[in-house]
Amino acid sequence: MENAWQFQLRIAVSPELAASLRGDPASRSYALLGDILRKHNASLKCQFDAFADYVSEAEKLGVENYPLYQWTKETIEKPEKKARYLRSFTLYVDGEEVYSKERADPLQAELDTLVGDGGIESVVKFDTNPANNPQPPAR
Template structure:
């Protein structure tokens, strides 16, 4: 019997919508998006902000305890990567960043209907299968 992988959805948005959503976590400025998220008990977190939070926590607690600290710090400091991650939002469901197929499928379907609607560019789906995901970089020595 195969493993039951979990999933994560992300949306990419225009720079203009990203600036609005980062300051409006309830998505009140985008009614259709707000309604979809509400129906699925979901919320958004800007990936750049999540990375910056990780770096900040690592610096407070000791970077040696955070294996992705160097990679994450370099990522948010690189202008082209910063621009990309400022426009990418992770979809959390019930405050969880990964969830089952039965949750991801209908949510992805509804979010996909919003693509091209007022700044939503794409909806992406990722799974927890290590074969489908790059492995963390080796620590720099």
């Protein structure tokens, strides 16, 4: 069943690099990262921005259709969580939020070489197996 799971990579970065990347998701300002992203047809999305986009969309289209609206809104309004999510970036590959292990592993290996260099603090791989992930809040 392991082959059925898809994966997502996220990087945590310094506050300084986060500020740069939020305005430059192609990472032209950080050449080594930008080269890796282009090689893998990958792009970055700040987790805080993704959460804020979700909240904004829910408010426009009707929060009743967005089960995580309240949790997400509360999360981005808490200063300590906002600070954390401003430094976390999801990697999209071919425009997709989750992708095969065959796409994730080589990308992760290259990103791992940047940890500790230029502001990248960690690279984490998540899978879509519900047993490995927190489930949405009940409310």
